[in-house]
Amino acid sequence: MSDTAAPRGIRRGELGKLASWDGIIIVLTVLALVVASLAVPNFGTSRNYTFLVLDLMPILLIALPMTLIIVTGEIDLSVASTLGFTSALMGWFWNNGLSIEMIIPLCIVIGAVLGAFNGFLVTRLGLPSLAVTIGTLALYRGLALVVLGDGAVADFPFDYTGWVTGTIGGGSIPNVLLLLIPLAIVFGIVLHATPVGRALYAMGANDKAAHFAGIRVERTKFWLYVASGAVAGLVGVLWTLRYSSARADNGSGLELAVVAAVLLGGVSIFGGKGSLPGVLAGVVLLAVLQNALRLQDVSGQALNIVTGALLVLSVLLPNIVTSLRTTWHRRRLRQAAA
Amino acid sequence: MAAIATPSASPARRAFGGLVKTRELGIVIALIALVVYTAANNPRFLSAQSIRDILLNTAILAVMAAGQAVVVITRNIDLSVGSVLGLSAYAVATLLQANPGVPMVVALLIGLAVGAAAGALNGVLVRYGKVPALVVTLGTMYIWRGVAYSWAGGDQVTASELPKHFLSFANDSVLGIPWPVLVAIVVVLGVTVVMRNYRAGRELYAMGSSPDAAELAGIKVSRNLIGAFIVSGALAGLAGVLFAARFGTIDASAGNGYELNVVAAVVVGGVAISGGSGTVWGAGLGALLLTVIGSALTVLSINQFWQQAIVGALIILAICADRVVAVRIARALRKRDSHV
Numbered sequence: 001m002s003d004t005a006a007p008r009g010i011r012r013g014e015l016g017k018l019a020s021w022d023g024i025i026i027v028l029t030v031l032a033l034v035v036a037s038l039a040v041p042n043f044g045t046s047r048n049y050t051f052l053v054l055d056l057m058p059i060l061l062i063a064l065p066m067t068l069i070i071v072t073g074e075i076d077l078s079v080a081s082t083l084g085f086t087s088a089l090m091g092w093f094w095n096n097g098l099s100i101e102m103i104i105p106l107c108i109v110i111g112a113v114l115g116a117f118n119g120f121l122v123t124r125l126g127l128p129s130l131a132v133t134i135g136t137l138a139l140y141r142g143l144a145l146v147v148l149g150d151g152a153v154a155d156f157p158f159d160y161t162g163w164v165t166g167t168i169g170g171g172s173i174p175n176v177l178l179l180l181i182p183l184a185i186v187f188g189i190v191l192h193a194t195p196v197g198r199a200l201y202a203m204g205a206n207d208k209a210a211h212f213a214g215i216r217v218e219r220t221k222f223w224l225y226v227a228s229g230a231v232a233g234l235v236g237v238l239w240t241l242r243y244s245s246a247r248a249d250n251g252s253g254l255e256l257a258v259v260a261a262v263l264l265g266g267v268s269i270f271g272g273k274g275s276l277p278g279v280l281a282g283v284v285l286l287a288v289l290q291n292a293l294r295l296q297d298v299s300g301q302a303l304n305i306v307t308g309a310l311l312v313l314s315v316l317l318p319n320i321v322t323s324l325r326t327t328w329h330r331r332r333l334r335q336a337a338a
Numbered sequence: 339m340a341a342i343a344t345p346s347a348s349p350a351r352r353a354f355g356g357l358v359k360t361r362e363l364g365i366v367i368a369l370i371a372l373v374v375y376t377a378a379n380n381p382r383f384l385s386a387q388s389i390r391d392i393l394l395n396t397a398i399l400a401v402m403a404a405g406q407a408v409v410v411i412t413r414n415i416d417l418s419v420g421s422v423l424g425l426s427a428y429a430v431a432t433l434l435q436a437n438p439g440v441p442m443v444v445a446l447l448i449g450l451a452v453g454a455a456a457g458a459l460n461g462v463l464v465r466y467g468k469v470p471a472l473v474v475t476l477g478t479m480y481i482w483r484g485v486a487y488s489w490a491g492g493d494q495v496t497a498s499e500l501p502k503h504f505l506s507f508a509n510d511s512v513l514g515i516p517w518p519v520l521v522a523i524v525v526v527l528g529v530t531v532v533m534r535n536y537r538a539g540r541e542l543y544a545m546g547s548s549p550d551a552a553e554l555a556g557i558k559v560s561r562n563l564i565g566a567f568i569v570s571g572a573l574a575g576l577a578g579v580l581f582a583a584r585f586g587t588i589d590a591s592a593g594n595g596y597e598l599n600v601v602a603a604v605v606v607g608g609v610a611i612s613g614g615s616g617t618v619w620g621a622g623l624g625a626l627l628l629t630v631i632g633s634a635l636t637v638l639s640i641n642q643f644w645q646q647a648i649v650g651a652l653i654i655l656a657i658c659a660d661r662v663v664a665v666r667i668a669r670a671l672r673k674r675d676s677h678v
Contacts, residue, residue: 121654130415130472131611131657134601139650145643248643253595256417260476269470301590304484312477315469 021266021318022278029281029288036292043292046172053174054165054242056287058083058235058251060180060280062258063265064187065228067279070262071191072221073204073271074122074129079232080254081140082114084247086236088144091153091246100160104237111233112226114140119225123218137255144248153246161244176238183231188276196220204271260307261286264314285310361608361616361663365623369630376634383637390516392626392633394508394584397522398423398577400625402596403603404529405573407621408566410604411533413546413613414471416567418460419574419600421482423593426452426578428486431495431588438501445504446521449579450572456482457571461564479597483590490590497586508584518580525573526622533618542566546613602649603628606656610664627652 037044062079069076086107093103114136121132166175191197202210203217211217240246265282267274286307293303376383402419409416426449433448434440456478463474497505507517515523533539541562545552553559582588607624609616631652632645 121657125658125661127657127661128611131605132654134598134605135650135653135657137598137650138602138646138653142644142647142650146641146647149641149643256476256479260480263473263476269472301487302484304480304487306484308477308480308482308484311480312463312467312469312474315473316463316467319468 021314022275022281025265025278025285025314026281029285032285032288032292036288040292040295042295046167048291048295049172050165050167050174052287052291053177053180055291056283057176057180057242058239058254059258059261059287060283061183061231061235061238062228062254063262063279063283064183064276065224065231066258066262067265067267067274067276068187068191068200069129069221069224069228070259070267070269071200071204071271071274072224073207074221074224075133075259075269076115076118076129076225076228077133077255077259078114078118078136078140079228079258080251081137081144082111082229082232083236083239083251083254084249085114085140085144085147086111086233087240087246087250088148088248090237090240091151092147094153094156094246100157107237108230108233111236112230115225115227115229115232116222118229119222122225123222141248141252148246148248150248154244156241156244156246161241164238164241179234179238184276184280191276200224201272204268204273206272257286260311264307264311266314268315361659362620362623364659365607365620365627369623369627372627372630372634376637380637383634388633388637392629393519394516395633396626396629397516397518398580398584399596399599399603399629400522400622401525401573401577401580402600403607403621403625404526404618405570406600406604407607407609407616407618408529408533408542409471409570410601410609410611411546411613411616412542412563412566413549414464414563414566415475415601415611416457416460416570416574417472417475417597417601418456418478418482419570419577420593420596421479421486422453422456422571422574423578423581423596424590425456425482425486426575427582427588427592428490428495428578428590430579431500431582434501434504435495435499440501442503442507446576446579449575449577451575453575453578454568454572456575457568458564460571461567464567465560465563483594486590486592492589494587494589495582500582500586504583505586508580518584521576521580522622525576526619529569530618530622538562538565543614546615548614599628600625602653605653606649608656608660610660611657615660624656 042048062083066076066079089110090103090107093106094100098106118129118133118136121127121136122129163175167173168175168178189197191200199210199215199220202213202215203220207217236250239250243250261283262274262279263269263282264286265274265279267279289306290303373383382388402423406416406419429452430445430449434445460471460474460478463469463478464471467474510517512520533542541552541557544555544557545559545562549559578593581592585592603625604616604621605611605624606627607616607621609621628649631648635642635645635648
């Protein structure tokens with residue numbers, strides 16, 4: 001009884017507000033794509049689309065598990081450092097003569113182990129995830145530096161580096177979409193079409209109520225951190241192959257870009273709200289703006305203003321709309337009474 | 339509910355105070371152990387020049403940590419401090435480049451004002467916009483960095499373009515203490531006293547312990563919260579002036595990524611990220627400890643690359659310690675209540 005009532009309550013109360021922001025962000029993204037394709041020279045070329053996909057790949061992949069984690073009301077700021085650590089390890093393994101077929105799964109597993117450490121600290125010891133993952137952000141990046149120092153390893157086999165930057169059959173569809181799309185679908189199904197997904201919303205809305213409703217809160221969160229680490233490990237591999245350069249500082253600062261994209265996509269930082277299509281739109285919107293501005297020779301750094309403003313507005317506007325609506329509603333009630 | 343909470347609060351705070359004291363004692367002991375060990379290996383570590391460098395390096399971080407501690411105590415966070423530092427540093431540097439006659443005090447005040455304005459915006463958005471602090475300050479972190487880049491473009495202000503009195507501020511001493519260190523000490527002690535002994539400070543702790551109860555108890559939450567963000571912003575702005583005076587060469591990337599160092603210093607210093615506990619001077623000690631670790635590694639000729647990993651491990655250790663303290667307090671309170 002109670003486990004169906006809790007999610008349904010969230011749905012009814014929040015879906016109106018949430019759907020509207022999701023809608024806005026998806027419409028904005030489509031608009032940005034159309035306008036950029038028509039108005040920005042060279043944007044609409046298939047070469048540029050390949051670059052666009054490669055640019056948004058790391059943020060999009062990491063945003064998938066991050067969305068699930070933020071929906072439960074937690075956060076993982078260590079993802080970019082996990083990426084850097086697996087990238088550094090990849091270089092170190094390669095220098096020590098491991099085959100690339102060994103290295104890639106090994107890096108993903110090690111990413112999962114780093115995620116499991118976060119999950120252990122957050123769920124078993126009950127530590128706040130923000131503080132824990134700021135700690136592991138420094139720790140994992142530090143370990144990456146210990147492994148590889150400030151050097152770089154660059155001589156990865158072309159079969160692999162070429163695959164990451166290449167397109168399917170030399171056509172216009174980038175190879176990495178073969179990873180992006182299935183993973184996005186898997187995470188989308190888990191979040192929106194399974195009991196586990198409903199449980200994530202329930203945890204985000206109220207941890208204790210979810211626990212009493214029979215949801216295994218701790219265990220689920222633990223596995224989310226493992227997934228987050230594994231995906232970050234995979235992105236570490238892809239990042240290394242894309243630039244054919246394993247470096248300890250690969251992807252530094254990416255964690256805040258991922259969080260910004262997820263929040264921009266309409267996910268509440270307090271948990272319990274948000275959808276994966278919205279997040280995907282948020283990621284694509286930021287990448288399109290950046291790409292289009294770069295083609296127009298506008299400094300990418302100035303785009304920071306747009307990113308920041310969108311981020312604040314994504315929460316501020318729905319709040320303003322809600323408060324205006326309640327004001328109007330109250331006034332109407334008062335008039336009706338009078 | 340507030341009425342029930344009040345009587346149990348004061349003994350709880352006393353028990354808490356005792357444990358918190360041991361918490362800061364832990365940092366002091368760690369610091370002393372580290373300094374003694376390093377100095378035993380290399381006596382040059384305690385030379386006047388070395389100590390001076392460590393203190394100068396600590397000053398900027400400690401000033402920002404004091405402000406961040408105030409915000410974290412209210413159960414919020416300010417991620418925009420690194421960008422505010424950059425904006426303030428660039429603003430003050432360009433101003434002095436154009437008007438070399440501007441006295442240092444004015445430069446400091448301008449830095450404070452720039453930061454206070456940025457902090458006020460954060461506070462208003464958090465309180466009246468009802469946007470979570472993490473979102474607001476992540477947003478303004480991007481915005482102020484973007485503003486600095488749009489303003490500066492690829493330009494930078496170099497030391498040769500800045501007036502002498504400005505640059506010498508970072509090196510001149512009063513009573514043997516360099517000015518930036520003096521500023522940091524005054525800031526950390528001043529904010530500590532306000533948070534410890536004054537009504538506004540205690541209200542901030544109350545807000546962090548239980549935001550709802552604070553509101554019900556009649557605390558002026560809006561005013562205090564915006565005030566806390568203004569303090570954090572203003573101190574980040576002040577740190578920007580110190581940064582400009584110390585390094586001389588300023589571009590739009592000044593202070594990039596500092597926000598995480600500042601939060602690390604605060605957490606290591608024993609301010610709980612969940613609000614309501616910790617002290618400002620603890621945060622200052624945290625900043626000192628992080629800086630000393632960096633210098634000690636160099637002196638001990640341990641691979642510099644270990645520094646960040648050690649900082650990370652230290653943060654996790656600090657959170658675990660806070661957790662142990664919190665669990666112990668909860669147990670003590672439960673035992674006390676069951677006797678009553």
